[in-house]
Amino acid sequence: MNTITYPTITIDLILDRHTSRDVLRAILDAILFHRLFGTVKPKMREVLGVTMPGVSDPEMERLVEEKVDAFWKGIEGGLSKRGQIVLTFSEKRPKKSWFQVVVGEEDVPWEQWYLMRKYNNPGxxxxxxxxxxxxxxxxxxxxxxxxxxxxxxxxxxxxPLITNATGISPFPIRITVKVGGVEIG
Structure with a gap:
């Protein structure tokens, strides 16, 4: 079987209750800023004295907020003090059946970003x-x-080649939240 390899980028974080949400929002926003190819209205976010780029788009802001909240609830729920958020960029490709007949479309990843988080509580x-x-x-x-x-x-x-230039992203975006190895949200 032919396996497709694509870039995976990992960002390791050690966070606490005080800064966790702001840092996760800022990093997800910054990744989206660098990987959205539509018309993007930029915004800046200041976190711990570091200016982070972001995207001013209600749909993207809602998605980021929803996933950060799911992550936070998973950590606070006591499932684990370790977790990850995986941001996957994909493209739509024709899905072929056994005899090479097109039977629909499938999302094929072309890049993944892993935010690995460990909890710390400075006293x-x-x-x-x-x-x-x-x-x-x-x-x-x-x-x-x-x-x-x-x-x-x-x-x-x-x-991949951009064949559809409508919207803020011509590619499907998926954000997955895992806490203690269990997908949540």
Whole structure:
């Protein structure tokens, strides 16, 4: 069987209750900013002193908010203190049956982004400042990872031909939330 390989990019995060939602929203927004190919109205988000790009679109904002809330509820529900959010970009291709007859369409991924999250609870104020500084550095590195990947040869060639230019994204986008290895939301 011929396996198709596509880029997978992982961003490891150590978060706490205080900053978890803002950081996850900012990173998802930044990835979408770099991977949406329609007419995008940009916005900026300030998190821990790091300016992150984003997309001002009600549908994308709702999707991000919904998935971050599902992730938060899964973590708070005690399922696990580890989890991941997987952002998958796909393209629609004709689905062929056993005898190469087209029987519909299927989503074929061309890139996946993994946000791996571990929970931490800094106790005293000195720990909080050190934790926030480390998290700000992680945000800066994540922006660097996004820029490096999307401008690299592998990142550019991963994008399929755009054949449908309607809407903010010509490609299906799927955000999956997993906490403790169980898909939620």
């Amino acid at each position: 005293i104020e000195a720990d909080r400042q050190q934790f926030d500084t480390a998290l700000a550095n992680t945000l800066t590195k994540s922006i660097h990872t996004m820029l490096t990947h999307t401008s690299s040869d592998r990142g550019r060639t991963a994008v």
